[in-house]
Amino acid sequence: NAGVTQTPKFQVLKTGQSMTLQCAQDMNHNSMYWYRQDPGMGLRLIYYSASEGTTDKGEVPNGYNVSRLNKREFSLRLESAAPSQTSVYFCASSELSGAKNIQYFGAGTRLSVL
Amino acid sequence: GQQVMQIPQYQHVQEGEDFTTYCNSSTTLSNIQWYKQRPGGHPVFLIQLVKSGEVKKQKRLTFQFGEAKKNSSLHITATQTTDVGTYFCAGRFSGGYQKVTFGTGTKLQVIP
Numbered sequence: 001n002a003g004v005t006q007t008p009k010f011q012v013l014k015t016g017q018s019m020t021l022q023c024a025q026d027m028n029h030n031s032m033y034w035y036r037q038d039p040g041m042g043l044r045l046i047y048y049s050a051s052e053g054t055t056d057k058g059e060v061p062n063g064y065n066v067s068r069l070n071k072r073e074f075s076l077r078l079e080s081a082a083p084s085q086t087s088v089y090f091c092a093s094s095e096l097s098g099a100k101n102i103q104y105f106g107a108g109t110r111l112s113v114l
Numbered sequence: 115g116q117q118v119m120q121i122p123q124y125q126h127v128q129e130g131e132d133f134t135t136y137c138n139s140s141t142t143l144s145n146i147q148w149y150k151q152r153p154g155g156h157p158v159f160l161i162q163l164v165k166s167g168e169v170k171k172q173k174r175l176t177f178q179f180g181e182a183k184k185n186s187s188l189h190i191t192a193t194q195t196t197d198v199g200t201y202f203c204a205g206r207f208s209g210g211y212q213k214v215t216f217g218t219g220t221k222l223q224v225i226p
Contacts, residue, residue, distance in 0.1 A: 042216045043204075043216040043219075092157075102147065103159065106156060107155075108156050
């Protein structure tokens with residue numbers, strides 16, 4: 001089982017460029033999440049999808065868009081990258097049941113915006 | 115907004131010493147989870163606490179959930195170099211559906 005797979009692992013962008021971070025899970029989980037991790041800030045939720053067909057904003061959604069393509073895939077798009085979006089991005093998934101919302105994380109995407 | 119505060123931010127210990135990290139919320143939590151992230155890695159689930167006053171142990175790790183379900187702690191007895199990493203708590207608030215709110219993490223360095 002691959003678990004949660006993120007692509008790419010590393011990316012360097014210039015300010016104003018766009019890109020999409022891909023995430024796929026093979027655990028048949030209903031819920032998926034995008035976080036960013038910055039030094040001293042912990043993990044901050046950008047967007048989440050409680051189930052296929054739904055998406056909701058998290059704590060820091062500005063500058064991002066998401067698409068829940070199907071149950072397996074949840075992508076994060078930066079339309080016009082800014083240096084403040086330099087960060088490590090993690091995708092995670094969990095079962096729908098509230099008591100079992102253990103999050104399984106991908107390996108992360110390290111993004112630098114110059 | 116709903117926040118989960120975690121202290122300390124950093125901790126350096128000599129190998130063999132004990133280590134504790136604390137998590138606090140101003141609002142009652144439905145449950146709390148703990149994750150460990152090794153340097154360069156991704157967060158990995160350790161444990162979930164649900165009941166008021168709950169205490170769980172995993173070998174040298176002891177997890178506690180406060181009576182009021184507003185705070186939690188992780189204690190490591192006799193640290194080893196393999197304990198190096200960042201430890202995060204993640205609290206789920208009532209009505210928070212599928213979201214959890216992560217603490218800022220405690221980075222543990224173990225000096226051999």
